[in-house]
Amino acid sequence: MANEWSLHPYIEPIWANINLEFMIKFSVIYFFVVWVALIIWVAKDISYRSHSRVFQIFCVLLMILFTPLWVLLYILIRPRKSMYDKCSDEIEWNLGILNEIVQDHIETTTADYICPSCDEEIQPDFIICPSCKASLKDTCHECHKLIREGWKVCPYCETKQKKKKKNKDKKKKND
Ligand SMILES: [Zn+2]
Ligand SMILES: [Zn+2]
Numbered sequence: 001m002a003n004e005w006s007l008h009p010y011i012e013p014i015w016a017n018i019n020l021e022f023m024i025k026f027s028v029i030y031f032f033v034v035w036v037a038l039i040i041w042v043a044k045d046i047s048y049r050s051h052s053r054v055f056q057i058f059c060v061l062l063m064i065l066f067t068p069l070w071v072l073l074y075i076l077i078r079p080r081k082s083m084y085d086k087c088s089d090e091i092e093w094n095l096g097i098l099n100e101i102v103q104d105h106i107e108t109t110t111a112d113y114i115c116p117s118c119d120e121e122i123q124p125d126f127i128i129c130p131s132c133k134a135s136l137k138d139t140c141h142e143c144h145k146l147i148r149e150g151w152k153v154c155p156y157c158e159t160k161q162k163k164k165k166k167n168k169d170k171k172k173k174n175d
Helices: 012-016 020-049 053-065 065-078 083-111 168-174
Strands: 137-139 146-148
Touching: 020 053, 020 065, 020 083, 053 065
Parallel strands: none
Antiparallel strands: 137 146
């Protein structure tokens, strides 16, 4: 067949054997190798995408029954997202909520602390305003704990607080 081509002595016997029968055998072996590889691929792929053992076995069985053509259908019917994708989506969603809560907390905690006399920003544990020296905390006359100015009742001992005379600083507020 290929004897006239004067090929390398090792290649020559191989060429001599390439005939129709060889081609058919090669194609059949190739087909089976691809088939087995696809079965393994489907088995792995579906285990990432579905918890359901029944569905996993169903997909692999169809792959075995319907030859490699089934792989086209499988790609259409398999769950679009892998379980890893679903997990990371869920984590992202939860992080979004957490972020909102933290932002809310920051807003409410920082927004509240402004000096009632001069509107300067203050810290929640300040006793006196560093800008206008207005007193920011009172002492409960019953339990002597520090409470915020203007509170009508002590949150620690429930004692009603006497009304204090307003700060002189208030007059200067509109300057
Ligand atoms: Zn102030
Ligand atoms: Zn008290």
